Amino acid sequence: MRRSHPLTYLTLVAVAFFSAFPIYWSVIVASHDNAALAEVPPPLLPGGNFFANVRRVFDTAPFALALLNSFVVAGSITVSVMFFSTLAGFAFAKLRFRGRNVLLLMTVVTMMVPTQLGIIPLYMLMIKLEWTGTMYAVIVPALVNAFGVFFMTQYLSRALPTELLEAGRIDGCSTARLFWHVVVPAARPAAAVLGMLTFMTAWNDYFWPLVVLTPDNPTVQVALSQLASGYVRDFTLGLTGTAVATLPLVLIFVLLGKQIIGGIMQGAVKG
Amino acid sequence: MATPRGAATRGPGRRSRLHRLDLRVSPYAYVAPFFLLFAAFGIFPLVYTAWVSLHDWNLLSSDNPFIGLDNYTALFADGYFWNAAFNTLSIGVLSAVPQLLLALLLAHLLNRPLRAQTLFRITLLLPNVTSVVAVVVIFSQLFGRDFGLINMVLDWLGFGRINWQAGVATSHVAIAVMIMWRWTGYNALIYLAAMQAVPKEIYEAATLDGASSLKQLWSITLPMIRPTVIFTVIVTTIGSMQIIAEPLLFGAQVSNGAAATGGTDRQFQTLALYLYEKGFRSFEFGYASAAAWVMFLLVVVVVGVNYLVVRRMRGGLDA
Numbered sequence A: 001m002r003r004s005h006p007l008t009y010l011t012l013v014a015v016a017f018f019s020a021f022p023i024y025w026s027v028i029v030a031s032h033d034n035a036a037l038a039e040v041p042p043p044l045l046p047g048g049n050f051f052a053n054v055r056r057v058f059d060t061a062p063f064a065l066a067l068l069n070s071f072v073v074a075g076s077i078t079v080s081v082m083f084f085s086t087l088a089g090f091a092f093a094k095l096r097f098r099g100r101n102v103l104l105l106m107t108v109v110t111m112m113v114p115t116q117l118g119i120i121p122l123y124m125l126m127i128k129l130e131w132t133g134t135m136y137a138v139i140v141p142a143l144v145n146a147f148g149v150f151f152m153t154q155y156l157s158r159a160l161p162t163e164l165l166e167a168g169r170i171d172g173c174s175t176a177r178l179f180w181h182v183v184v185p186a187a188r189p190a191a192a193v194l195g196m197l198t199f200m201t202a203w204n205d206y207f208w209p210l211v212v213l214t215p216d217n218p219t220v221q222v223a224l225s226q227l228a229s230g231y232v233r234d235f236t237l238g239l240t241g242t243a244v245a246t247l248p249l250v251l252i253f254v255l256l257g258k259q260i261i262g263g264i265m266q267g268a269v270k271g
Numbered sequence B: 001m002a003t004p005r006g007a008a009t010r011g012p013g014r015r016s017r018l019h020r021l022d023l024r025v026s027p028y029a030y031v032a033p034f035f036l037l038f039a040a041f042g043i044f045p046l047v048y049t050a051w052v053s054l055h056d057w058n059l060l061s062s063d064n065p066f067i068g069l070d071n072y073t074a075l076f077a078d079g080y081f082w083n084a085a086f087n088t089l090s091i092g093v094l095s096a097v098p099q100l101l102l103a104l105l106l107a108h109l110l111n112r113p114l115r116a117q118t119l120f121r122i123t124l125l126l127p128n129v130t131s132v133v134a135v136v137v138i139f140s141q142l143f144g145r146d147f148g149l150i151n152m153v154l155d156w157l158g159f160g161r162i163n164w165q166a167g168v169a170t171s172h173v174a175i176a177v178m179i180m181w182r183w184t185g186y187n188a189l190i191y192l193a194a195m196q197a198v199p200k201e202i203y204e205a206a207t208l209d210g211a212s213s214l215k216q217l218w219s220i221t222l223p224m225i226r227p228t229v230i231f232t233v234i235v236t237t238i239g240s241m242q243i244i245a246e247p248l249l250f251g252a253q254v255s256n257g258a259a260a261t262g263g264t265d266r267q268f269q270t271l272a273l274y275l276y277e278k279g280f281r282s283f284e285f286g287y288a289s290a291a292a293w294v295m296f297l298l299v300v301v302v303v304g305v306n307y308l309v310v311r312r313m314r315g316g317l318d319a
Helices: A006-030 A050-060 A063-094 A100-112 A115-128 A136-142 A146-159 A162-170 A175-204 A207-212 A220-228 A235-268 B002-010 B013-052 B070-077 B079-110 B117-129 B132-142 B149-157 B168-195 B200-208 B213-224 B226-241 B245-254 B271-281 B285-318
Strands: none
Touching (some): A006 A050, A006 A235, A006 B079, A006 B132, A006 B168, A050 A063, A063 A100, A063 A136, A063 A175, A063 A235, A063 B013, A100 B013, A115 A207, A115 B013, A115 B271, A136 A207, A136 B013, A146 A175, A146 B013, A162 A175, A175 A220, A175 A235, A175 B013, A207 A220, A220 A235, A220 B132, A220 B245, A235 B117, A235 B132, A235 B168, B013 B285, B070 B285, B079 B117, B079 B168, B079 B213, B079 B226, B079 B271, B079 B285, B117 B168, B132 B149, B132 B245, B168 B226, B200 B213, B213 B226, B271 B285
């Protein structure tokens, strides 16, 4: 086996430093006041102003509402994507029906089409449905996506033994019973990864919520962008908001990072 | 599926009819929720864009006359559109090329016995967990003219301060850095996943033959993971053509009110931002839809060209 050169470690440590530093810097700025930013050299350790700044963030923008909205939005999208992707993935991977290959191909092709291109009619549709300014406009279009279906199809065709399903059939199981008692338990690891990725994407989504929501009822990313683009240059406020908006995800990531990485690397190898 | 059918015919009539119905209908019922929702909120808007683009269609107007290809003619005559196309390509190249090369190198370094392997991977992916908004807020501070950390360091080194947002080249570099920071680690992990599938014996043989590590990356790894390279090139290209949140927020951080124009002189307005300006600032739905379709065609062309280029590289690598 090849041994690893010290230079390898040096390079990796340097890259890791540049990956982590901007986030660390946001914590530093968020825990000082604006005056500290002008100092030369700038502060390199966190200060004691963080909670005072957080208070200011919640006073300046509807951040509590935004956090609640984002949890509702990301939560419902995640549950829905996990469920419908497993359902459709099971059908594509293990059931036989006419048109299966064509439908699966359509799913894969649409994964490649930039969704941004349909954004004008989608907005017109939201006006028609009178959903603009409400969370429906953010949740409903994201309830399913082609990537989720493709991801679960890939996983289930590998991880779900056909013999198990056939044994269930012989015992007289209906397809629905097979789904709940055989497929769902087998799909759990991949569905969990899909769920984490979906939650991350939904939590971080910015462009569509910006278009379709109003400043008084925002998601956390929309609230953050408003907080950071006020007329007064208040970097402390902006970066404290950043810390509050990012912390829940970073926490989840540090706790479940290994599985998330596994999921990304798994999804990457598509035959 | 011979077994279940055989089992079914043995049962009494009603049950077996139900069973056959179950076998026939269930698959469609299971894929239906996905396709219904996807058709309504994914496919329909995509197709309807083409129809809207042929009309003079505004948010407030009550009738929307059919005007044929007039929106497209006006679009091609608009200098701002071509400016946005140039900016998109420039930022795309500046962010994608170094990003993928660096990712490849990182994956190569990670693809060997290492201490703290998981820690490195988690740190590399940390930027990807951060939202675009957070990234731009942080980096706008770092790239700030007066209090930015980067200018402070440049000043200290004797290079003087740079007004990053003002110039075409400097603003493109700043935005490209934000994109690179967010995506390099992600792509490195995808390359790493592919590299781990390459049999280790090949490397051992190459090492015995005295091939250097970089030589092994170029002549063994790269040809072996070519499908993954093509995949990342395509995905990154599609992503680059759609860049919007970075220039939009970068503008909002710096010059208030000039957000949708991408800087006071449109020096960093991308195509997607142009589309946003027309569609959601002046609410010219017809015109913006035409811009969306042209953007889509450009995406197809650029992806196609990149695909051909990466495919051709094979000859060079194998030779």
